[in-house]
Amino acid sequence: GGIITQTPKFLIGQEGQKLTLKCQQNFNHDTMYWYRQDSGKGLRLIYYSITENDLQKGDLSEGYDASREKKSSFSLTVTSAQKNEMAVFLCASSRTGDAEQFFGPGTRLTVL
Amino acid sequence: GQQVQQSPASLVLQEGENAELQCNFSSTATRLQWFYQRPGGSLVSLLYNPSGTKHTGRLTSTTVTKERRSSLHISSSQTTDSGTYFCAMEPAGGYKVVFGSGTRLLVSP
Numbered sequence: 001g002g003i004i005t006q007t008p009k010f011l012i013g014q015e016g017q018k019l020t021l022k023c024q025q026n027f028n029h030d031t032m033y034w035y036r037q038d039s040g041k042g043l044r045l046i047y048y049s050i051t052e053n054d055l056q057k058g059d060l061s062e063g064y065d066a067s068r069e070k071k072s073s074f075s076l077t078v079t080s081a082q083k084n085e086m087a088v089f090l091c092a093s094s095r096t097g098d099a100e101q102f103f104g105p106g107t108r109l110t111v112l
Numbered sequence: 113g114q115q116v117q118q119s120p121a122s123l124v125l126q127e128g129e130n131a132e133l134q135c136n137f138s139s140t141a142t143r144l145q146w147f148y149q150r151p152g153g154s155l156v157s158l159l160y161n162p163s164g165t166k167h168t169g170r171l172t173s174t175t176v177t178k179e180r181r182s183s184l185h186i187s188s189s190q191t192t193d194s195g196t197y198f199c200a201m202e203p204a205g206g207y208k209v210v211f212g213s214g215t216r217l218l219v220s221p
Contacts, residue, residue, distance in 0.1 A: 033209070042198060042211040043155075058208060090155065100145060100160035101200070101209065105153075 002027035004104035006091050012110045019078045021107045023091030032074040033092040033101070036060055043090060049074055081111045118199050118212035125219050131186040133215045135199030143202035143209065144175050146184050150195045158197075159184070189219045 004025045013019045025032065031050050035043040035058075045058030047066035055066055063085075065077040074091060091104040115138040125131055135144075144162045147155040159166050161173040161182065175182040182201075186193055196214040203210070 035211075042213045043200075044211075045208055048208070092155075099143070100157060102157060103147075103155040 002029075002102070004091060004093060004102060006089075006104040006107050008107060009105065010108050010110070012112060013078075013081045014112055015081060015083055017078075017081045019081050019109070021076045021078075021089050021091075021109075023074045023076070023104055024072055025074075025091075025093040025102075025104075026072060027093055027095070027102065028071070029093035029095050029102075030071070031094045031096060031099075032068065033094075034058075034064075034066060034074065034076045035090045035092065037088045037090055037106075039087070046076065046089075078109070081109075083111050086110050116199060116201055116210050116212035118197075118215050120215060121213070122216040123218070125189050125217070127189060127191055127219055127221050129189055129219075131184075131189055131193075131217060133184040133186075133197050133199075133217075135182045135184070135201075135212055137180050137182075137199075137201045137203075137210075139203045140180065141175075141177065141201040142204050143200075144182050145200050146171075146173055146182075147198040147200065148195055149198065149214075153195075155198065186217075189217075191219050191221055193217060194219050 033048040034046040044060045049068040067075045088106045092101045094101045146158040159173040163177045165174045170187045172185040199212045
C-alpha cells in the first residue's frame with residue numbers, strides 16, 4: 001500500500017498571486033497527475049508526468065506550470081490566481097499510464 | 113475530444129434498493145475505473161475494470177469494451193452509499209484520463 005499527501009489542505013491567495021501546490025506519493029509510481037475539480041463537476045486534467053523530469057499538458061494547462069522534481073513529488077503552480085479559479089485541486093498517481101489511479105485528499109483553493 | 117457520458121445524472125433510492133449506473137465513452141478505452149466521492153471528500157477508487165466483470169462487496173462492474181460502455185451495480189443500497197460516482201477512462205494510445213460528470217446518488221432511510 002501507499003499514500004498520497006497534498007499540501008496545503010486549504011490555500012487562500014490574492015488575485016494575481018503565484019501559488020504553489022505540492023503532492024507526494026510513496027507508492028513508487030511512475031506516473032503522476034494534477035486535476036482540477038470545480039464545485040459539483042467532474043475532474044479535468046491539468047498536467048501529467050510519466051517519469052521524473054517529464055511534463056505533459058492536459059486539457060486545462062493554460063495558467064498553470066508544473067514540476068516533477070523527483071519520482072515521488074509533483075508540484076503545480078498557479079501562475080496568476082484568478083477568482084474563477086476557486087476549486088479543489090487533486091493529485092493522483094498510477095504505476096504506469098494504463099494502471100489504476102490513486103488520489104490524494106485535495107487542496108481547496110480560494111482566491112480573494 | 114474524448115467524451116465520457118454518465119447516466120443518470122442523479123438517482124434517489126430507498127435503502128435496500130439496487131442502483132445501476134451507466135458510463136458510455138466515445139473511443140476504445142485501455143483503462144476504466146469507477147470512483148466514489150463524498151461531498152467535500154477525495155476520490156476513492158471502487159473498481160478498476162477495463163474489461164469484463166469485477167466484484168467487490170456489494171459492487172459489480174461490467175465493462176464491454178467493444179460497445180464502449182461500463183456499468184456499476186450497487187446492490188442493497190445503504191445511506192452511506194450516498195455521494196457522487198465517477199467513471200474515468202483512458203483512450204487507447206494516451207495517458208489523458210477523461211472523467212465523466214458523475215452520478216449523484218442519494219439513498220434515504
